[in-house]
Amino acid sequence: MILLDGNKLSAVIRKEIGHRVIDFCGKEIRPPHLAAVLIGDNPASQAYVRNKIKACEEVGFASTLIKKPETTTQEELLDIVRGLNEDPKLDGYIVQLPLPRHIKEEEITLAIDPAKDVDGFHPNNFGRMALGMPSFLPATPMGIMIMLDRYQIPTDGKHCVVLGRSNIVGTPIALLMSKKSKPGNATVTIAHSRTQNLSEITRSAQIIIAALGIPHFLKEDMVSPGTCIIDVGINKIEDTSHAKGYRLVGDVDFEKVKYKCSAITPVPGGVGPMTITALLENTWRAFREKK
Amino acid sequence: MILLDGNKLSAVIRKEIGHRVIDFCGKEIRPPHLAAVLIGDNPASQAYVRNKIKACEEVGFASTLIKKPETTTQEELLDIVRGLNEDPKLDGYIVQLPLPRHIKEEEITLAIDPAKDVDGFHPNNFGRMALGMPSFLPATPMGIMIMLDRYQIPTDGKHCVVLGRSNIVGTPIALLMSKKSKPGNATVTIAHSRTQNLSEITRSAQIIIAALGIPHFLKEDMVSPGTCIIDVGINKIEDTSHAKGYRLVGDVDFEKVKYKCSAITPVPGGVGPMTITALLENTWRAFREKK
Numbered sequence: 001m002i003l004l005d006g007n008k009l010s011a012v013i014r015k016e017i018g019h020r021v022i023d024f025c026g027k028e029i030r031p032p033h034l035a036a037v038l039i040g041d042n043p044a045s046q047a048y049v050r051n052k053i054k055a056c057e058e059v060g061f062a063s064t065l066i067k068k069p070e071t072t073t074q075e076e077l078l079d080i081v082r083g084l085n086e087d088p089k090l091d092g093y094i095v096q097l098p099l100p101r102h103i104k105e106e107e108i109t110l111a112i113d114p115a116k117d118v119d120g121f122h123p124n125n126f127g128r129m130a131l132g133m134p135s136f137l138p139a140t141p142m143g144i145m146i147m148l149d150r151y152q153i154p155t156d157g158k159h160c161v162v163l164g165r166s167n168i169v170g171t172p173i174a175l176l177m178s179k180k181s182k183p184g185n186a187t188v189t190i191a192h193s194r195t196q197n198l199s200e201i202t203r204s205a206q207i208i209i210a211a212l213g214i215p216h217f218l219k220e221d222m223v224s225p226g227t228c229i230i231d232v233g234i235n236k237i238e239d240t241s242h243a244k245g246y247r248l249v250g251d252v253d254f255e256k257v258k259y260k261c262s263a264i265t266p267v268p269g270g271v272g273p274m275t276i277t278a279l280l281e282n283t284w285r286a287f288r289e290k291k
Numbered sequence: 292m293i294l295l296d297g298n299k300l301s302a303v304i305r306k307e308i309g310h311r312v313i314d315f316c317g318k319e320i321r322p323p324h325l326a327a328v329l330i331g332d333n334p335a336s337q338a339y340v341r342n343k344i345k346a347c348e349e350v351g352f353a354s355t356l357i358k359k360p361e362t363t364t365q366e367e368l369l370d371i372v373r374g375l376n377e378d379p380k381l382d383g384y385i386v387q388l389p390l391p392r393h394i395k396e397e398e399i400t401l402a403i404d405p406a407k408d409v410d411g412f413h414p415n416n417f418g419r420m421a422l423g424m425p426s427f428l429p430a431t432p433m434g435i436m437i438m439l440d441r442y443q444i445p446t447d448g449k450h451c452v453v454l455g456r457s458n459i460v461g462t463p464i465a466l467l468m469s470k471k472s473k474p475g476n477a478t479v480t481i482a483h484s485r486t487q488n489l490s491e492i493t494r495s496a497q498i499i500i501a502a503l504g505i506p507h508f509l510k511e512d513m514v515s516p517g518t519c520i521i522d523v524g525i526n527k528i529e530d531t532s533h534a535k536g537y538r539l540v541g542d543v544d545f546e547k548v549k550y551k552c553s554a555i556t557p558v559p560g561g562v563g564p565m566t567i568t569a570l571l572e573n574t575w576r577a578f579r580e581k582k
Contacts (some may be wrong), residue, residue: 085344106424123426127418131458133397157485165469167422174306174469175421178456178481187492189480190469194448200495201478284321 002151002263006143006228008271009150014059017280020058031223032287033062034086034118034279035093039077039103044095052094055276063285065091070100070161077103078111085113092118092136092286094279095227097168118282121167130175136282141173143274144230146281148183153207153228153263161202163218163251164211169232173209198222208266210251218252220260230265232271293442293554295521297434301564305350308571312351323578324385325409325570326375330368330394336387343385346567352574355381361391368394376404383409383427383577385570388459407449409573412458413518421466427573432464434565435500435521437572439474439507444519444554451477452493454509454542457500460523464500489513492543501542509543511525511551519554523562546547 017171024030034056038049049065056063065082077095084093093116099105114124120138128135137145148155160177164170170190178188191201192212202208202222210218211232223229250267258264265271316322325347328342340356347354358395359373368386375384405415413431419426428436439446451468455461461481469479482492483503493499501509502523514520524542538566540548541558549555556562 050513123418123422123424124415125418127414127416130417130421131414133414139485157487159487165471171421171469174481175466178462178465178483179483180456185485187480187482189478189484190465191478192469192470194476196448196450197476205314216449 001258004147004151004263004265004270006147006265006270006273009147010277012278013146013150014055014280017059017284020082020284023144025053025060030060030061030089032091032283033064033089034283035064035066035090037066037068037077037084037093037095037169038066039072039096040100042098044090045098049096050277052085052276055280056101058281061280070102070107072103073106073250073264077108081108081111085111085116090116092116093288095201111126111139115118116286118279120172122284126167126172129172130180132181136279137176138172138279138286139278140169140211140232140275141176142278142281143276144173144232145176145183145272146278147230147265147271147274151263153190155183155207156185158186159204160207160209161189161191162209162211163191163202164213164232165190165192166211169211170209173211177207177209179238212251215249216251216253218257220253220256223257223260224275225260227260229257229261229265230271232268232273292549292552295438295556296560297438297553297556297561297564300438301568304437304441304568305346305571306374308575309350310508311575316351321380322337322351322353323382323574324355324380325574326355326357328357328359328368328371328386329356330359330363330383330387331391334476336389338366340387343567343570346571347574349504350571352571357428363394365394365398368399372399372402376402376407381407382581383407383574385410386438393450407577409577410571411463411573417458417463420463423470423472427576428467428569429459429463430569430573431460431502431523432467433564433569433572434562434567435464435523436467437473437569438521438556438562438565442554444474446474446498447476449477449497450480450495451500452482452496453500453502454482454493455504455523456483457502460502461500462577464502468500469497503542505542506540507542507544509548511544511547514548516549516551517553520548520552520556521562522556522558525558 036049053063110122114122120136125135161172174188174190178185199222203224207228208231215235215237231250231252236246239247315380327340362464366530400412405413411427417427421525453465465479468477490513494515500521506526522541527537530538
């Protein structure tokens with residue numbers, strides 16, 4: 001069994017990005033610049049944004065954190081977005097989701113300049129991806145594609161079962177895996193909460209990508225020997241033996257499933273760091289394509 | 292077995308659209324207006340465009356046919372597109388594909404105003420569809436969804452196998468069928484030329500949507516009893532008994548498969564007329580949403 005180590009692979013790729021920055025930038029050319037907008041005090045969101053900013057520092061990107069209170073209005077956030085769109089010294093930015101309930105997320109996403117949309121959530125980027133045109137790919141599916149590529153996991157003609165159909169992971173990874181590309185070119189099944197005979201379907205897969213958000217959902221008896229498993233879930237479960245009173249687990253019953261796999265991602269340390277690495281790649285791309 | 296009769300259903304829906312036009316328009320309000328751009332002399336394209344124009348007349352829409360020679364340049368076509376974008380008396384238009392080889396199709400698609408893109412091929416519309424936002428749906432998948440809805444074919448939790456992954460049919464219908472919607476909410480498998488064990492997969496389906504463009508590809512032994520089959524293929528095969536020397540057949544071996552189905556579309560007279568009906572619905576929508 002190969003452990004698909006997102007930390008190790010990310011370290012390698014981030015070093016590559018860091019070298020690109022050194023080679024390309026200097027006294028005359030400023031480094032790539034990513035901004036992150038964080039509204040409110042959601043602890044998970046704070047941690048994610050912190051990691052993104054840290055990753056920027058790691059590769060020599062400039063970064064800006066825009067932190068605003070939970071009470072920020074729709075119009076105030078739109079003003080921030082417009083400002084970021086117009087800032088010539090900024091290559092890309094993200095608005096960390098989820099947003100407070102009183103803010104219309106869709107309107108914010110639509111206001112982001114697609115050329116700076118390094119999260120790939122704007123319909124224009126999403127549509128380009130779905131149509132197989134060059135675009136910013138959403139960071140999590142892009143991170144998975146990079147991982148499959150670097151670990152040389154065979155995907156061509158394989159049956160890939162995607163658990164979950166979210167806009168952020170399930171739907172885009174299903175699209176990417178089905179395209180005539182490498183990695184990709186897989187037969188893809190999109191399964192979800194309404195799926196019947198799920199175990200039968202997952203057992204017929206050579207690749208399973210689990211993105212349901214249900215701790216330990218994928219059990220040993222749902223997996224055939226030799227399957228490659230990508231676990232996108234990050235779920236908190238109570239654990240009094242940990243200082244914080246909880247620990248993070250994936251959508252896969254890792255300890256029992258791992259013996260049956262050809263390859264598997266751990267949680268944490270699998271898809272998570274790859275997501276941030278993909279965001280760095282998108283920022284690099286925005287920087288290089290800037291007009 | 293239910294024959295999913297696209298001609299009959301289209302006649303019903305077109306009558307409904309016609310009534311909407313009568314009820315809404317009059318001396319003060321002009322009717323919805325669709326334009327079609329046809330470049331060159333491809334006989335199939337000529338027939339498609341003719342049918343679209345005829346359908347407009349049928350429901351009381353205004354229509355304009357812009358016919359240009361095969362030698363039309365990229366810049367000339369872009370000029371036409373820009374003109375149509377700016378025309379306040381036009382609600383929607385299509386540029387009939389395929390275009391002559393010397394024209395960059397993608398550049399043309401990107402130049403179409405998404406608000407007039409009643410074919411739903413612009414990335415902005417395609418992305419909105421993929422993200423589950425309101426948009427113009429591509430006409431063929433939209434026609435299939437209308438058909439499944441009107442014939443009340445159960446899709447919720449069913450396994451739907453899509454054969455083909457084109458941007459025009461396979462990919463968008465897979466997206467639509469997987470969404471939490473009615474019809475939709477199906478477990479969807481996207482199969483294609485690289486798929487292994489295809490017969491096993493198609494036999495596990497309750498719904499098969501065939502959009503490969505290979506005559507009589509789907510055979511009796513690939514289908515389980517009670518399957519609903521949507522045949523998107525329109526293929527010419529030689530037939531000396533026909534005056535023209537050929538006849539049109541689908542991707543499904545209709546004569547042998549039909550006995551095993553719960554429902555099936557004929558070719559011609561199934562998905563084809565529904566595609567045009569969907570285009571009329573999109574034009575109506577563009578007309579009503581016009582600012």
